[in-house]
Amino acid sequence: MIFELSEEHRMLRDLVAKFVDQELIPLERPMLAREAAGGRTGLSEAEEEKLLARCKELGLWSLDVPEELGGANLPAVALMAMNEELGRTCIPFTFPPDSPNLHMLLAVASDEQRKKYLEPYAAGVAKSAIAISEPGAGGDPAGMITRAVADGDDWVINGRKIWISRAPSADFIIVMARTGEGRRHDGVTAFIVDKGAKGFIIEREIAMIGGQRTYEIVFEDCRVPKAQVLGQIGRGFAPMQLRLTVRRLQMGAWCTGMAVRALAMLCEHARNRVTFGAKLSERQAIQWWVAEAATKIHACRLMVMDAAAKSDAGRDVRTEASMIKVFATEMATEIIDQAMQAHGAMGVTKELPLQLMASKVRTMRVYEGPSEVHRMTIGKRVLDGKWG
Numbered sequence: 001m002i003f004e005l006s007e008e009h010r011m012l013r014d015l016v017a018k019f020v021d022q023e024l025i026p027l028e029r030p031m032l033a034r035e036a037a038g039g040r041t042g043l044s045e046a047e048e049e050k051l052l053a054r055c056k057e058l059g060l061w062s063l064d065v066p067e068e069l070g071g072a073n074l075p076a077v078a079l080m081a082m083n084e085e086l087g088r089t090c091i092p093f094t095f096p097p098d099s100p101n102l103h104m105l106l107a108v109a110s111d112e113q114r115k116k117y118l119e120p121y122a123a124g125v126a127k128s129a130i131a132i133s134e135p136g137a138g139g140d141p142a143g144m145i146t147r148a149v150a151d152g153d154d155w156v157i158n159g160r161k162i163w164i165s166r167a168p169s170a171d172f173i174i175v176m177a178r179t180g181e182g183r184r185h186d187g188v189t190a191f192i193v194d195k196g197a198k199g200f201i202i203e204r205e206i207a208m209i210g211g212q213r214t215y216e217i218v219f220e221d222c223r224v225p226k227a228q229v230l231g232q233i234g235r236g237f238a239p240m241q242l243r244l245t246v247r248r249l250q251m252g253a254w255c256t257g258m259a260v261r262a263l264a265m266l267c268e269h270a271r272n273r274v275t276f277g278a279k280l281s282e283r284q285a286i287q288w289w290v291a292e293a294a295t296k297i298h299a300c301r302l303m304v305m306d307a308a309a310k311s312d313a314g315r316d317v318r319t320e321a322s323m324i325k326v327f328a329t330e331m332a333t334e335i336i337d338q339a340m341q342a343h344g345a346m347g348v349t350k351e352l353p354l355q356l357m358a359s360k361v362r363t364m365r366v367y368e369g370p371s372e373v374h375r376m377t378i379g380k381r382v383l384d385g386k387w388g
Contacts, residue, residue: 003309005081009078013078016060016082016085019085020085023051024086041092041356043091052096055096077309079253081253085257087254090360101243103243105118107239107242108190108231128166129166130176130243131175131176133162134160135160142237154223154225155191155223155228155229162215164214164216167217173193173195174191176236177189180233189234189236190236193224199219199221199222199223201219203215210355245311249307249311252324258332259332263297265343266286267281289342299331300331319387322369326374330365332364
């Protein structure tokens with residue numbers, strides 16, 4: 001299968017590459033300085049507002065939103081090419097709206113929910129989060145125990161969720177809870193909970209490596225109207241898996257971009273750094289690192305584009321997404337580490353983006369399913385004859 005972008009999509013990818021080079025990478029130095037001084041990574045409000053205004057000006061908005069909702073309705077193949085470009089910077093920025101929750105809403109939102117939540121979210125004026133993991137059910141979401149019980153015209157949610165990104169800034173949060181007596185996947189339902197709902201408590205902020213932040217949330221008799229059920233009662237696991245698959249393909253593209261940036265930094269340094277009378281680029285160890293990195297980047301890009309093309313054709317790519325999640329994160333980890341090693345002491349300072357990229361990809365090996373769980377899943381599917 002040949003993954004050739006159309007001329008229109010190549011131009012859009014080039015526009016995103018230019019946006020990354022001219023708008024995002026210049027923000028790395030001030031962000032790295034803030035992080036080195038003990039501040040948070042990420043963008044200031046002023047920086048983010050300026051970037052969002054520039055995105056609107058360039059048309060980099062609602063890229064995978066359907067045309068009837070005012071979007072460009074780009075195929076996954078084109079989106080992966082653009083996500084790879086975004087991966088080349090340590091600046092945490094994506095074009096609104098964030099794709100995974102968008103596709104979950106598109107799949108199962110009711111007409112009322114489309115009007116109230118999907119349309120403003122698709123337009124980029126509303127923000128969302130999703131609460132899946134629990135203290136005892138992280139890599140195994142089917143083991144969740146947060147429960148919702150019907151009470152008149154409402155559902156009452158009780159439980160605890162953890163590792164939730166963007167919780168304080170979200171206008172609404174998709175909450176996965178158990179509503180039936182079935183085990184594992186059975187009886188899991190998705191709910192939409194509005195910001196500020198009574199009984200919805202952001203209990204604590206959790207500092208992660210690389211300056212990232214997640215949150216622990218408690219639901220104490222949190223009432224939501226029955227109209228807030230997202231999809232069918234007891235059948236929330238499948239749309240949740242769709243959402244996870246979208247993110248895992250994105251992660252593959254981001255990891256490819258990170259590896260491309262790290263390899264470029266390694267090569268530039270190797271061509272200029274002289275040790276013991278010879279350039280690093282003349283050392284066989286460095287040459288082999290470069291050769292292996294380029295080969296693995298090429299393989300990862302092909303894996304991502306293959307899965308994206310299959311997804312565009314309506315095929316189930318859960319197994320491919322798991323393969324990508326494992327291969328891409330471990331590939332990027334290795335290449336970023338080698339770039340840091342080649343830079344010597346400078347490679348482990350907080351002056352280069354490599355250290356933030358290393359922290360980012362380390363967390364990626366855990367969230368959206370740890371590598372070990374994905375390997376187990378891949379093995380079972382292959383042994384059961386469900387792939388290949």
